[in-house]
Amino acid sequence: MRGDSQQCHLTVEQLGRSGDGMVRYEGRSYYIPGTLPGEQLHLRFHHESVELLGWDHYAPERVNPPCSLAGRCGGCTLQHMEPTALLHWKAQHIEHALTKSGFTDLPTPIMYQTPPHSRQRLDVALQRVPGGVILGLHERGGDPVDMTECPLIRPELFALLPPLRTCLASLGALTGRGALAINLLESGPDLTLETPAPLSGSDREKLAAFARAHHIPRITWRPAPGKMMETAAQNGPVFHHFGGVKVTPPPASFLQASSEGEAAICEAVLAGLPPLNRKDRIIELYAGCGTLTFPLAQHGFVKAYEGDKAAISALRAATHGSRAEGAERDLNRQPLLPTELNQARVVVLDPPYAGTGKQLASLIRSTVQDIIYVSCSPAALEKELPALHKAGFALLSWHVIDQFLWSSDVEAVLTLSRDPKRIRKARKARQS
């Protein structure tokens, strides 16, 4: 029901990309956090903004958020949505990117959602306040909200936070705002700390004592992301296994959000491989420090490319005795040429959020028949899939992996082929 007054009752039409409900008013779209499609809202419109006065009708997908910080903490924006409905909503993003790019008659997706309390990576903001330190995620457009509870992260990670706050509050280097990345590796939590001022000798002693008391193998310090890092405390070896191979990930290294998500991605990638013999070459682009490299190396010889120096050094250091080789390469500045790609029986790529950039064009010009595309960005897929469709690739399977529970983010693994035999076989298998 629309009226000319500033107050009105409108129905949420859909969720926007970031998970906010969208209503239309006088030809404009407005996004309202915390609302769901089908809900009727009582709203008041001001010049450019809208105020939610209340709900006339709730959606059946609405649930009570499991965390009392929901709505404030910027980590989870969709805790009020029933998880299965959320997974289907995320699958629609991928489906939309595929159909918009020309892929029709899609196979049924294989979907997976990670459980609560499974996040193994945490990137938090720090803020010194009178009497202590706030450690948490930013409120939308605001200050960090202290993470006094969190149904998302692994319990052992959450258990570390209270003593960590005490330790951080004692550091002279944390004069204002800072940041902390924690990767929960097999060897224990790996901490990378950013503070406005450099660590003093006394700060280092406190961090070393904290590391010993809480079985933390390594604490690294840096002034800001991308700046020189220093080891603040080393209390034991740092390691993690990928596909049975022991790797020493560098500080603040990319790590999949949860081990369950990582396993689901890995399984989807391996399921998408064409028939290979051990001599066949797999080219892997954006390899990080080897999450997919070493599982892939059990199926063919992997040539892995990665732009981050520390990550590729870690990968290369672990390749001894495996059927994998790593190379440092900025794939935006120096994409692999078609002649290089042509050596591959299959190309596996897992680009950053922005997508593959310049690498895509030479992939299309190559004679590569099979691609497995791991993507954390439906928007990048929407941009890049049309060219792959035009180049003759068909979609053999798609996996939707919601490893970002209660957020609007999603991961997808797409198996694409332009090998007529493989396409025919996949179509036949679907029909039977």
Ligand SMILES: C[S@@+](CC[C@H](N)C(=O)[O-])C[C@H]1O[C@@H](n2cnc3c(N)ncnc32)[C@H](O)[C@@H]1O
């Ligand atoms: C989504 S992560 C995937 C990493 C790895 N596949 C994994 O699962 O752990 C994307 C990777 O792309 C790398 N990357 C980003 N831009 C790059 C570029 N221009 N050239 C090469 N690698 C790049 C990042 O350093 C990161 O390791």
